[in-house]
Amino acid sequence: MILKKLDVSKWITTLLMGLFSLVFLLPLIWMLSAAGKYEKDVMVFPIQWIPVKWNLxxxxxxxxxxxxPFTLFYYNSLKLSITITLATILFCSMAAFAFTKLQFRGRNLAFAILLSLMIIPAESTLVPRYLLLKWLHLYNTxxxxxxxxxFSTIYFTFLLKQFMASIHSEFLEAAKMDGAGYVRMYLQIILPLSKPILATVAIIKFIWVWNDYQNPLIFLITKKLYPIPLGLQLFKSEYADNYAVLMMASVAAILPLLIVFIILQKQVIKGISIGGVKG
Structure with missing residues (x-):
C-alpha cells in the first residue's frame, strides 16, 4: 500500500511539473506557430496554435x-561562438590542470588573485578594452x-579546477612511471576524464557568446560584421509590422543553441550523475 501511495504521488508530481513547464513553453510554442503564418493571422484572437493557412x-x-543579409549574420555568429568556445575550453582546461595537478611556488596565491578578479564588473572594463583594441588596431574586427x-574565462577556470580536483592523482603517477610528460597527461588522461564538465563549459560559453549583444554593439560598427543579436535589430527595423517574418528569424536564431544542447546533453547528465555519486 505504501509503495502504491508513493507511485501515485510521483505521478501527480510529474503531471504538475509537466503542466507548470508548459506555461514557460507557451511563448516558444506561439513563436513557432507565428513563424508559419501569414502576417494577418499572427494577432488573431483566439490564438490559432496550428495555422489555418501556412506561409512557412x-x-x-x-x-x-x-x-x-541574415545568412551573413548567421555565419558571423557561428564563427565567433565556435572559435571563442573552443579557445575557452583549451585555455581554461590548461589553467585548471596547472592549478590542480602541478606543483609550483605561488600556486595558491596566483589562483586567489585570479578569483579576486571575478568581482570586477565587465562594464567597468569597457573603456580600457576599447582603448586596447584601438591600440592593437583590432577595433571593429x-x-x-x-x-x-x-580570455574572459575566470569562472570556467574555477569550474574546471573544482572538477579536476576530484580526479585521482594516482592516474598521473602511473603515467609518470610510464614516462609520460605533462602534455601527454593533459591530453590523454585529464581531458578524457573531464568530458562532462567540458561539455557544460561548452554549452554555457556558446550560449553566452551567441546571445552577446553588448560587446558587438560597442566594438563593431560595420554591419557586415554583425552577429545574430545585432542582425535581429535590423530585421526589427525592416519588418516592424511583419511579426511572422520576425518570428521566423527568431526561430532560426535559437536553432544552434538547441543543437549544441542536444549534442552535449549526455555528457552534462553524466557529469551530474557522477557528482551525485561522489556527493
Missing amino acids: INNFHEVWLGSV HAGLMLMGM
Missing part, C-alpha cells in the same frame, strides 16, 4: 534571401571580439 516557405525565403571572449 515564404517566411523562410524572406528571412534567408530577403533584403537583410572579429579578431578583437575573439581576443576578449577567449
